[in-house]
Amino acid sequence: MSVLTAGVDLAAEPPRTAVAWLDWSPGRAHLTRLDLGADDATCLEAMLTADKTGIDCPLGWPAPFIDFITAHRAGTVRVPPGVPGLTWRRALTHRLTDHVVQARTGLRPLSPSADRIGHTTMRCAALLAALAGQGHPVDRRGTGAVVEVYPAACLKLWSLPHQGYKRTRNLTSLGTLVDRLRDSAPWLDLGSYEARCRVSDDALDAVICALAARAAALGRTTTPSPEESPTAATEGWIALPTIPLTDLAP
Structure with a gap:
């Protein structure tokens, strides 16, 4: 019996959004569909049809940031006495999971509250609401239909190039990454979409998201501790991933 995972490399608008579907059957994982310029309907389709969908986008904002905005609206913001501005503001920019990822991989995820990815996070929030509206409540800790993933961190943990392959000027590096991925995962069949992965880093990131979704579906990814769980839920x-890429082989 085959299993379907999807990967969504989400951007604020469709032109930079890619969605990939991987069909996992005995002996191989086949890239059955790869959409570039994916609109909300396509992203939602992936979440509804796949057994697990990996999304490259924050699923929420830092809890201290939400508290800060709420206090600002009420006119009750209190600045910590004696703490430099940059120091207390930093507490508002990154989530608990961002700090955990940085400690584990050395990579610092973008801030959903103080970076351009905030626009993407807003789009993601609307998609998650639409998914819940169709009877699929979202657990932001990743135990449900969707899970938050980070392609660069996955690549690094899988000992693959994780930097310098973005944008048109780095197409050679992107092609090298595809070669390395195929060598490391000979069971991965990119089919007719391989050429697209060699010219679009969005397309390749969507494939990486779908691979990460597979690791999550197998229960082989990091999860929040009991102490971290309440914060991760919001x-x-x-x-x-906590296993090598080779261990994803069907």
Whole structure:
């Protein structure tokens, strides 16, 4: 029996959004569909049809940031006495999971409250609400239909190039990454979409998201501890693979 995972490399608008579907059957994982310029309907389709969908986007905002905005609206903001501005503001920019990922991988995820990815996070929030509206409540800790993933961290943990392959000027590096991925996962069949992965880092990131979703579906990704779980339930949790890429082989 085959299993379907999907990967969504989400951007604020469709032109930079890619969605990949991987069909896992005995002996191989086949890339059956790869959409570039994916609109909300396509993203939602992936979440509804796949057994597990990995999304490259924060599933929430830092809890201290939400508290700060709420206090600002009420006119009750209190600045910690004696704490430099940059120091207390930093507490508002990154989530618990972002700090955990940085400690584990050395990579610092973008801030959903103080970076351009905030626009993408807003789009993601609307998609998750639409998913819940169709009877699929979302657990932002990743135990449900969707899980938050981070392609760069996955690549690094899988000993693959994780930097320098973005944008048109780095197509050679992107092609090298595809070669390395195929060598490391000979069971991965990119089919007719391989050429697309060699010219679009969005397309390849969507494939990486679908691979990470497979690791999550197998229960082989990081999960929040009991102490971290309440915060992760609102902020979201980045699931990092805890097994080598080779161990994803069907």
